[in-house]
Amino acid sequence: MRAPKRDVAIIGVGTTKYGEHWNYSLKDLITEAGIKAIQDANIAGKDIELIVGGSMSSGMFVGQEHTGALFADYMGLNPMAAIRTEAACASSSVAMRVGVMAVASGMYDCVAVGGAEKMTDVYGSHAITTLAGAMDRENEAYFGLTFPGVYAMMARRHMHQYGTTREQLAMVAVKNHGNALYNPHAQYRRKISVDDVLKSQLVADPLRLLDCSPIADGAACIVIVSAESAKKYTDTPIYIRASAQASDTLGLYMRKDITTIGANVHAARHAYKMAGVTTKEIDLAEIHDCFTINEIISCEDLGFCKKGEGGKMVEDGETQIGGRIPVNTSGGLKAKGHPVGATGAGQLVELVEQLRGDSGKRQVKGAETGLAHNVGGSGSTSVIHILSRNRGKV
Numbered sequence: 058m059r060a061p062k063r064d065v066a067i068i069g070v071g072t073t074k075y076g077e078h079w080n081y082s083l084k085d086l087i088t089e090a091g092i093k094a095i096q097d098a099n100i101a102g103k104d105i106e107l108i109v110g111g112s113m114s115s116g117m118f119v120g121q122e123h124t125g126a127l128f129a130d131y132m133g134l135n136p137m138a139a140i141r142t143e144a145a146c147a148s149s150s151v152a153m154r155v156g157v158m159a160v161a162s163g164m165y166d167c168v169a170v171g172g173a174e175k176m177t178d179v180y181g182s183h184a185i186t187t188l189a190g191a192m193d194r195e196n197e198a199y200f201g202l203t204f205p206g207v208y209a210m211m212a213r214r215h216m217h218q219y220g221t222t223r224e225q226l227a228m229v230a231v232k233n234h235g236n237a238l239y240n241p242h243a244q245y246r247r248k249i250s251v252d253d254v255l256k257s258q259l260v261a262d263p264l265r266l267l268d269c270s271p272i273a274d275g276a277a278c279i280v281i282v283s284a285e286s287a288k289k290y291t292d293t294p295i296y297i298r299a300s301a302q303a304s305d306t307l308g309l310y311m312r313k314d315i316t317t318i319g320a321n322v323h324a325a326r327h328a329y330k331m332a333g334v335t336t337k338e339i340d341l342a343e344i345h346d347c348f349t350i351n352e353i354i355s356c357e358d359l360g361f362c363k364k365g366e367g368g369k370m371v372e373d374g375e376t377q378i379g380g381r382i383p384v385n386t387s388g389g390l391k392a393k394g395h396p397v398g399a400t401g402a403g404q405l406v407e408l409v410e411q412l413r414g415d416s417g418k419r420q421v422k423g424a425e426t427g428l429a430h431n432v433g434g435s436g437s438t439s440v441i442h443i444l445s446r447n448r449g450k451v
């Protein structure tokens with residue numbers, strides 16, 4: 058993976074609240090997030106040269122395809138180039154990668170990236186069927202496997218192989234709900250206890266209802282420019298030190314070890330090399346916790362702890378705000394919400410707010426560098442971005 062020709066910086070971010078937006082359409086969500094990002098960047102719409110928007114399955118959820126053009130249309134930015142990216146739950150992180158490449162190449166100077174999804178307009182069974190399109194439909198979904206089942210198998214094997222406990226899984230949910238209390242954008246702003254998790258409805262053994270992220274509506278948008286021009290727009294640009302992506306098998310059944318997501322390991326290796334940092338220099342991380350086990354496995358894959366010690370890491374408080382490496386200060390997918398096409402962009406919005414020092418009671422003191430980790434499916438796609446207050450050398 059080659060280093061980009063130009064450094065890239067974030068100058069503006071915007072997000073909707075995540076949740077069940079019965080009175081909002083997909084268009085409304087896109088427009089709100091986009092306007093907020095443009096205002097935050099102190100630019101005019103005419104300054105944007107390209108839009109890259111992620112959406113996993115807007116056709117199945119609301120019957121609307123061709124969302125690249127939709128983004129441009131309802132943000133009032135026609136005529137311009139507009140692209141939709143799709144990589145399941147990593148759709149808007151891939152949008153960011155495309156945007157970064159566009160600016161880094163010198164082809165564009167100002168790009169709006171983001172994502173949106175409107176998931177709550179369909180019945181739960183329809184949503185489950187739609188999300189199953191992110192796995193191997195012929196060999197997994199066809200036989201009734203769903204994503205709770207996929208991650209339940211990963212959890213059960215991790216528990217067997219490394220001694221991870223049911224209580225440690227619950228501690229992930231408790232921590233992330235605690236962080237979401239102080240996030241005005243979060244879907245679920247309420248405390249829960251380990252006992253609440255353990256007594257919640259069984260979904261796929263050992264995972265219970267409070268181990269699972271909810272479906273949600275939401276959108277997030279980010280404005281990026283060349284690093285050389287960033288200070289023209291803001292006194293606090295946030296620099297994109299790394300943008301890395303890797304793939305693993307689409308089907309879980311094809312993997313040698315279901316307690317490790319190979320795409321995470323490879324993407325992390327590239328990201329750290331590109332940014333010129335080690336895990337010790339990461340001050341906080343937004344990690345894809347679609348199910349509690351995924352936060353534990355991903356902390357291991359990304360090198361924040363040794364293999365098999367992710368559960369103990371949570372139990373020892375290392376991932377709390379104030380701990381060694383705060384994880385999911387936003388509340389994560391678990392409590393902030395998981396509008397799949399918007400999730401990756403939303404993680405980046407959280408990091409930008411943290412690195413600017415604008416996160417209020419959930420602020421990580423002295424945060425200089427943050428990592429965002431976003432996966433599609435059961436880890437078939439893994440995208441990692443490293444952001445920093447310092448430009449560094451890319």
